[in-house]
Amino acid sequence: MKPLYWTRIQLHPRKEAVSSLVWETIEEPEMDFDEFVQLFSKTAVKEKKQPLSDTITKSKAKQVVKLLNNKRSQAVGILMSSLHLDMKDIQHAILNLDDNVVDMETLQVLYENRAQQEELDKIEKHMKSSKDKENTKPLDKPEQFLYQLSLIPNFSSRVFCILFRSNFSESMSCITRKLDILQRVCKALHDSRTVKNILGLVLAFGNFMNGGNRTRGQADGFILDILPKLKDVKSSDGAKSLLSYIVAYYLKNFDEDAGRETCVFPLPEPHDLFQASQMKFDDFQKDLTQLRKDLRVCTLEVEKVCKVSDEDNLQPFKENMEDFIAQAKSELEILDTQLGSTHKLFLELTVFFSVKPKTGEKEISPNTFFCIWHEFSSDFKDQWKRENKVLLKERLKAAEDSFRQAKEKASYNVKPKQASGIKAKLGMKI
Known part of the structure; x- marks a missing residue:
């Protein structure tokens, strides 16, 4: 229990009871402390268990039987030393699908290091041949560990x-x-x-710059690969780029919140565009195909475990895994539909922007399409931030000037004009 740091009072027999003490009249009642224990008990300190290698009996004999090659034996030995678990913990976690003590990462390592059939055959052969024989050499620790793992019902499956x-x-x-x-x-x-709006500005300024040119002028649109190059088109004095001019123009003429904290970036975020550029629809299809394949294998393994398991070890594995398989099949169908609709949406977008596949490509790839937008959005955002700061400073300066003028106007007093005519002088004499 958690301690209560008080100063205690102890009652002693007194010769003369001048006044009674409240403690003399109080008796401790009988209580149920179950809830109290749950609320005020100390957080249990987990028992620090010894490495798994130390739980396996070490033979007093100087010689042991090594059936694994040196590299394999060393790897299993290191694994045993790193696992501070009992074999019963591992068995409980596997039979009851409980990851509180043995997490998924540990299970993964155990699965990858499990005994292969050839190794297990050698171990079992030795166990049978040495049974009921005196002075037989015992198995080395790594071999004992692999054998104990194999005793867990249907460990691998x-x-x-x-x-x-x-x-x-x-x-x-x-x-x-x-x-x-x-x-x-x-x-x-x-x-x-x-x-x-931004593409319209690029089109308008581009047409103006190309006015009179037979091959470039009077355009109704443009190939998107010009977008990342706008920053390289400089003004006559080299002080501005076409991109920075377009950004400034957009903010001043199209964005009412320009220069304010409420101003929203008008393009998709560069980070999202970069992520989109790294995706491949073929990879999505391969991932889904592999998941379906693995799910079929999992289904067969579940059926095999359920067929050979005795009643005590059948649940909760059977119920949990059958529920999972049913849900997984449904989720795969939903995801497959989502992939199809996303692919269709992307292809419609490439047509929408008149983007054609590169030579050798059957269809435009997300990398080809979104790399252009990612570069343009990144350049646009850099300029957008700078222009917003400039506009913010201008707004602050205008507000300060307005406040100063109002203050000066309030402090300016108009003195009344004194009368100086004959009537005023006669009035003063009276």
Whole structure:
């Protein structure tokens, strides 16, 4: 229990009771302290367990049987030393799908280092041959460890299913996040009024600059690859670029919140565009195909475990894994539909901006399309921040000037004009 740091009072027999003490009349009642213990007990300190290697009996004999090669034996030995667990903890975690003591990372390492069939055959052969024989050399610790792992009912199949269930959720979330970014960026570029306003400015200034040119003038649009090059088009004195001029013009003429904290960046964020540029629809398809394949393997492993397990070890594995498989199939169908709609949305966007595939490409790739927008958005944002700071300073200066003028006007007093005519002089004499 947590301590209560008080100063105690102890009652002693008194010769003369001048006045009674409250403590003399109080008796401690009988109470149920279960809830109190839950509320005020100390946080239990986890028992510091010895390394797993120390829990395996070390033979007194000087010689032991080594069935593993040196490299493999050393790797298993290091693993045993790093795991501060009991074998019963590992068995409990696997049979009850409990990751409170043995986490997924540990299970992954155990699964990767499990005994291969060839190794297990050698170990079991030695165990049988040495049974009931005196003075037989015992197995080395790594071999004992692998053998004890193999005694956990359906160790390999169960751990594979547990790990797949954990990784499946993470993989699905990762794909969903990427598709959400792609959809958000595609919709912003397709529907945003501010994006269209900026492209309209580029078109207007470009047409003006190309006026009279037969091949470049009077354009109705332009290939997007010019966007990242706007920063390289300099003014006559070299002080400004075409991009910085367009940004300043946009803020002054299209954005009512320019120079204020409420001013919103008018293009998709460069970070989102960069992430979108790194995605490939072929990779999404490969990931989903692999997940379906692994789910089929997991289903077969679950069926195998359920078929050979006795009643005591069947639950909660059977119920949990069957629920997971049913949900996983449904989630894969939903994600497959989402991937199809996102792909369609992207292809419509490339048509929308008149972007054509590069030579050798069947269709335009997200990298080809979004790299242009990422570079343009990054350059635009740098200039946008600078221009906003300039406008903010101008607003502050204007506000300060207005305040100063108002203050000066309030402090200016008009003295009344004194009368100086004959009537005023006669009035003064009276």
